[in-house]
Amino acid sequence: AMAAAPRWRERLFALYFLSHIPITALIDLQPLLPAGIAPRALTDLLQHYATAFRDPMMLQPPEWFKAFIYCEAFLQLPFFPVAAYAFLKGGCRWIRTPAIIYSTHVATSLFAILAHILFHDFSKSEHAGPQTLRERLVLLSIYLPYLLIPLLLLFTMLCNPHYKHVEKRKRK
Numbered sequence: 001a002m003a004a005a006p007r008w009r010e011r012l013f014a015l016y017f018l019s020h021i022p023i024t025a026l027i028d029l030q031p032l033l034p035a036g037i038a039p040r041a042l043t044d045l046l047q048h049y050a051t052a053f054r055d056p057m058m059l060q061p062p063e064w065f066k067a068f069i070y071c072e073a074f075l076q077l078p079f080f081p082v083a084a085y086a087f088l089k090g091g092c093r094w095i096r097t098p099a100i101i102y103s104t105h106v107a108t109s110l111f112a113i114l115a116h117i118l119f120h121d122f123s124k125s126e127h128a129g130p131q132t133l134r135e136r137l138v139l140l141s142i143y144l145p146y147l148l149i150p151l152l153l154l155f156t157m158l159c160n161p162h163y164k165h166v167e168k169r170k171r172k
Contacts, residue, residue, distance in 0.1 A: 003161030005091040009152065014087035016149045017080045024077050031061045032069055053142055054135050056127035057116070065116075068109045076102065096163045103154035110147035114140060 030038050030046050050059045057065050079102055086095035117140050122129025130136040157163050 003165065005162045006156060006160050007090065009156050009160075010087045010090050012149070013153055013156075014084050016145075017084035017087065021077070021080045021084070024072055024080070027058075028069060029073055029077075031058060031066060032073060050127060053139050054122075054128050054130045055139055055142070056122060056125045056129045057113075059127045060125070062116075064112065068113070071105070071109065075105070091162065093163060096157050099153055099157045103150035103157070106150040107147055107154065110143060110150070113143055114147065117143065 026042055027046055027049070030042065046058060049055065061069060079098065083095060083099065083102070086092040117130065117136055120129070122131065130139050
């Protein structure tokens with residue numbers, strides 16, 4: 001008996017990857033663009049977000065953070081529509097290995113970002129960063145889904161019987 005694909009999780013993953021396309025293209029990649037290239041409405045949106053949630057990393061990214069944005073642009077963004085398709089269609093076993101690579105990469109980068117949010121001294125940053133524990137936790141909560149959903153994806157690809165048991169080749 002073939003194990004069924006975990007449908008509610010596949011729908012969650014599809015939503016995650018679909019929603020990630022406009023967020024990445026319109027907001028996350030702005031720090032890589034030369035000043036004045038992005039439409040005013042988008043730079044205002046980023047500015048508003050960074051001020052409201054005290055996220056100086058998006059306005060003046062440290063080099064290590066910028067490296068993660070390059071990864072998002074050139075490794076992750078091309079993967080988003082592929083993954084969205086696979087999880088909307090459902091039961092696509094071929095997505096297993098790419099999804100494991102994606103989720104491991106993203107979880108690793110998120111650990112660095114979350115540690116920075118929790119422990120960095122932002123008092124010297126040009127743009128307002130989180131000062132109190134509460135402000136740090138609020139900013140953390142913005143980034144947290146981008147750790148938790150990839151971890152759920154990794155766990156699903158590794159442990160769900162549908163994805164775990166790849167077709168055995170018939171012996172000749």
